[in-house]
Amino acid sequence: MVFQDATAFIFNNKGMSSSMSTKNATTSGWKAGDRSPKIWKGKLTFIMAAAGSAVGLGNLWKFPYIAGENGGGAFVLVYLAFILCFGIPLLAAEIGIGRSTRKNAYSAFDSLAEKTGANKHWKKVGGLAISTSYLILSFYTVVAGWCLYYFYISATGRFNDPAQSFDKSFTSGIFEALLASPISLIIFSTIFLGMTYAIVTSGVVKGIEKTINWLMPSMMLMLTVLIGYSAAVGDFDAAVEFLFMPDFSKLTLDSIIIALGHSFFTLSLASAAMITYGSYMPTDNSIPKTAFAVAGVDILVALTAGLAIFPLVFKYGLEPGAGPGLMFISLPLIFNDMPYGQLFGSAFFFMMFIAALTSAISLMEPTVAWLEQRFNWTRNKSAALTTLSLWVVSLGTVLSLNEWDSPIFFGKTLFDALDYLTANVFMTAGALATAIFCGFCLKQEQLEVMFGKGSLAIPSFKFTMRYLAPLFVATLTLASI
Ligand code: PFF
DSSP, rough: TTTOHHHHTTTTTOBBBBSSOOHHHHHEEEEEEEOOOOOOOSHHHHHHHHHHHHHHHHIIIIHHHHHHHHTTTTHHHHHHHHHHIIIIIHHHHHHHHHHHOOSSSSHHHHHHHHTTTGGGGGHHHHHHHHHHHHHHHHHEEEEEEEHHHHHHHHHHGGGOOTSOOOOOOHHHHHHHHHTTOOOHHHHHHHHHHHHHHHHHHHOOOHHHHHHHOOOOOOHHHHHHHHHHHHHHHHHHHHHHHHHHHOOGGGOOHHHHHHHHHHHHHTTOOOSSSSHHHHHTEEETTTHHHHHHHHHHHHHHHHHHHHHHHHHHHHHTTOTTTOOOOOOHHHHHHHHSSSSSSHHHHHHHHHHHHHHHHHHHHHHHHHHHHHHHHHHHOOHHHHHHHHHHHHHHHHHHHHHHHTTSSSOOTTTTEEEEEEHHIIIIIIIIHHHHHHIIIIISSSSHHHHHHHOTOOOOOHHHHIIIIIIHHHHHHHHHHHHHO
C-alpha cells in the first residue's frame, strides 16, 4: 500500500474511515481517483495525537533546563510570546499543508508548489523537515533511555534507601554514573527505540489514542502533586520569582534564538510531524482551534514542570543552569521522603517515558512514510532501516556523553551540537521557509481549503507568514551573524 502509515493504523480502531466521501475529497484537495487516504475520525483524536507529539521531553526535560540556563523569567516570557506569535500560526500552517494535500512532507510541498506554480525546489523544505525529525530522534532516544533507567532505579528502591543520605551530590552522582556508562545508555535507549519501531512498523498499539487519553490527565495530576510537594518542602517563592519575574538584563541574543528554536521544538514544528499528522485530520476539524488547544496543553505542561522542579533547585542549592541533568538530579531529591515515594517516583518516570514514546512515534513516522512512498518499500522494511540507521547514529550520541566527550562543533559535543543545531538552526530555517512559502506562494484558494471560506483567521495568518515571521527571524539571524 503506498499511503500506509503506522499512525493511521494506530488510530484506526473503529475510529478511522478507510475512504473519504467525494465531497470531502474535493474540499480537502483530493481528486476522485486518488488513492484513499486514511482519515482519523472523531473530534478529539487529532488533538490527542498532536498533543501526544508536542508534549514530551521538550516540556519535561528540556524546557526547565534551558529556562534555567537562560536566566528564567525573561526567557520564559519571550518563549511564550514566540509560541503565540509564530508557533500557533505555523502549527496551523503545517496541519493545513498536510490536510490539504494528504501527503508526506516532501510530497506535500511538491504538490502545493506544483498547484500554485511555485518553484519546484520548495519540496526541499519538506526534505529538510524530514531530516530534522530523523536527527532529533537520534538523541531523543538517548534521553528517553535516561527516563527508562530512572524508572528502573526508582521502581527498585534506589531513591528510597533509608541508609542513604539524600543530597544533591548523591543524585548528581547517579546521573553522572549513568552518563559515564555507555552500556547502560545503549541498553535503555535501544529498548526505547525498539518500542518505537514496534509501534511504527505494526501499529500493534492500536490503543495509542487511549494511552494519550490517560497520559495527559495523569501527567497533569502527577505534576500538580509534584508542585504541591515541592512547594511544601522547597522554595516555591524563589521558583515563581525565577520563572515569572522577567529580568531582561539576563536576556542575550543567544537566549532569544534558543527561545525561538524551543517554541518550534516543543510544538513539533519544522520537522514534518505535524504535516504528516495533518494529512490524517478530518476535514471538519477546525485547524485554528486545534492549534490553540495543542499549544495550550503544551504550555501548561512545560510551566507545571518548571514549577515542580525549581522549588527544589533553590531549596537544595542546585545550579539553575546545571544543564541537561537538571530534572534528573532535582526530582529524585523528594522521592526519598515523600509518602509512597517509590511508587510515585517510578510512576512519574514511566509517564515521562510514555510521553517521550508518543513524541518519538511522530518523529519516526515522517522518514518511514517518505521511504515507503519514495522507494515503494514495504512499511516493515522502511521502519526497520530507519530504526537500524538511527541506532547507529544514536551510538555517536551515546559515546559523546562519555568516551568521545570532546567538543566537535563550536565547543559542543555531538549530543549538545545535535540538540542545539536541530532546534536552533534546522527548525528555525525550516519554519522561516514554511512561513515564506505560505505567505507568498499559497493562494487564497489554498488558504480557504485550510481555514474555511471567509475565515477570519486568513488575513492575520497571511500577515504573520508574509511579514512578521520572516522579518523577525531574518533580523535575529542577521544579528547573530
Ligand atoms: N515536541 C516534542 C517535545 O517537546 O518533546 C519533540 C518533537 C516531537 C519535536 C516531534 C519534533 C517532532 F517532529
